[in-house]
Amino acid sequence: MNPRLHAVRLGLRRGLIEFRHQMTSTQDVFFTVMTTASFVVVLYLQRDATLPGTDLPLAAATLPGMLGMLVPVTSMVGAVGMLSVEREDGTLLRAKAMPQGMVGYLVSRVTSLSLSTVVSVIVMIVAGLFLVDGLTGTGAGGWLTVAWLTLLGLLSSLPLGAIVGSLAANPQAAAGLSMLTVGGLTAVSGIFYPISALAGWMQGVAQIFPLYWLGLGMRSALLPDGAAAAEIGGSWRPVETTLVLVAWAVVGLLAAPPILRRMARRESGSAMQTRRDRAMQRIG
Template identity: 65%
Template sequence: MNPSLFAARIGLSRGWIEFRQTVTNAQDLLFTIITTGALVLTLYFQRGSTVPGLELSLAAATLPGLLGLSLAFNGVIGAVGRLSVEREDGTLLRAKALPQGMLSYLVGCVVSLSLAAICGVVLVLAAGLFLVPELAGVGLGGWLTIGWVTVLGLTATLPWGAVIGSFARSPQAATGLSMLTFGGVAAVSGIFYPITALAGWLQVVGQAFPVYWLGLGMRSALLPDAAAAAELTGSWRPWQTLAVLLAWSVAGLLLAPPILRRMARRETGSLMQARRERASQRIG
């Protein structure tokens, strides 16, 4: 078997095992419940309000943005946090010692983090069926759109989270770097408001990143056609959404493995021990 295909197969198995461990770990499960509960509470408090000029509940208008932001956040921040912690505890050092180990590691991360993010989306949508009456009118085409936007959204963000995390020297630095990067991109993405409200050059910047297209794809699936009037060009642009998310996915999956391999080559037992000593000094 081709070594890369074999490594990818091992990564798939590893990702599934890690996901199962996540859903049975009390700390990870509590974090998922809290974050998902916060999104559901947002829908609950908005369920009685309507969008001015449209017969649409505020909860229905907010739901696509919540789903898109959740996927992007889990993709970028989840990968950064995972990489920084496993770099410090020696997981990366062990992975680089194996043939095609970094490819297998990356595939495993993508699988486990994707499954966790998809579970969050499913939970929010399940709650939305009770809190957002408009969801009952979403047809098969809308649900299929949610599916492919979710998959491409994760593959368009997770590898780039790994790339960002590879430049950080500690979990604390990784958190700061990723939050700063993600916050800046989200601010110009129009994830909760029409991007047309921003200056022209900010609209161009926002459309360059996958967060905007994640939100647009979710809105096209869950909102009525009349809501497209608030979008750029007055349409949902499904083919552009597909193309941009696919481009980010391919670029990330091609660039992340060599960047991670380059980072792993610099990893040594002494560097890992030095980071542990610095961490223990901060805690102490």
Template identity: 30%
Template sequence: MTGAPGTTTTTRRPLPGLLRLGLWRTRLELTQFSRERDALVFVFAYPILMLGIFASVFGQDGATAGGSGDAAVSFAQYFLPGMLATGIMLTSFQSLATSLAVERDDGTLKRVRATPLPPVAFFLGKIGQVLVVSVVQTALLLAVAALGFGIPMPTAPGAWLTFAWVFVLGTSVGTVCGIAFSSVPRSGRSVSAVVIPVVLVLQFTSGVFFVFSDLPGWMQRFAEVFPLKWMAQGMRSVFLPDGAEAGEVSGSWQHGPTAVILGAWLILGLVVAVRTFRWRRRDDG
């Protein structure tokens, strides 16, 4: 655009809408993720490998877990829900807590913040990437479980509806808590030492690697505070027979408490993430 003689002015094109920017950022995050071959293999292969290991060690035929009589199930079937829950946790909580801490340490977040990209669009990209990867990871695990281990899949629409809300709530909780926890490590070098022990402790106490009702009482009380236990229990209600409900500590699937506690963690994680997230390193002002 031409103004007064000897001067020129330019008009900036307005940024695309927030949703469009979020979709663009999601594609970018997925592209970057696909180039990290080691992370790509780990995220998709870990739940499948762990299911295979536990099914092989504890056996499938004649071995039961989480029930008796008609409600008895193979160890592979019992541990599938835990593998689904822990896969969601790794893809959302561990992945975001680690990647954001590294991006803060190497200056990526600082550079992103200096661009016109709205912060909400940046986080929409992270959320979109987590959602897509979680869906693919879950689909692969279910396919291997059904075809490779002969684990029966639910046929009732109500079971898949429960699966959907547990999956969405669990992924959402893991995402916001991962964003919030990313501010805890002091540097990118220390992030693995801070994040991985938290994930391991929750896996071992939440009924992922062991039958939850067989764990010591104090360990069960500890796990009940955190979302992974409720994610695994919600998934068990989908993939175990109705009679297995009696094998739970409470004697029921506790869908109501599961939704309430996951919802509470979602709100808590969101509040903490908004209040504590940092775009710069601690020593960078």
């Protein structure tokens, strides 16, 4: 059997096992529930309000933005945190010591994080079906759009999370760097408000990154066609959405492996012990 293919299969199996463990871990389930519940509470509070000047329920306008943000936040922040912690506790070093160990390691992490993100998206959609008027009328085409946008969002966010996680010196720095990245992108993405309200140059910056296009795509799937009037050019721009997300996915998938390999080459027992000593000094 091809060693790389064997490592991929082992990685998939390990990712499924880790996901099952997450679903039975009180701490992991609590974190997922609390993160998703915060979004659900917002929908609940907006259930009787309408978007000013329209008959569109405010919750219906908010839900696509939440889904668009949930995918990169859950996957990217999860990848950053997991990679930085496992550099420090020796997991990455053990994977590096095994034949094709890094391949299996990356496949397992992608599998477990993807499944966790999909579960969060499903929970969010189920809550939306109860709290958002008209969502039950979304056709098969709309739900297929949500599905492929979730897939593209994962492909464009997970490699970015791996890159950010490999650059962070410790878990604390990784957490700060990931939240700063997500917060900055959210602020200029128009994910929760019409991007036309921003200055022209900020609109240009927002359209460089995948978060804006994820929000736009989710709105195109779940909102009526007339809502496109509030978008740039008065259109959902499905072709541009697909091209930008695919481009980010390709760039990330090409850039992440060599960066991770470079990081893995620098891993050693002495380097791990040095990080542990520094961590103990911070605690002490």
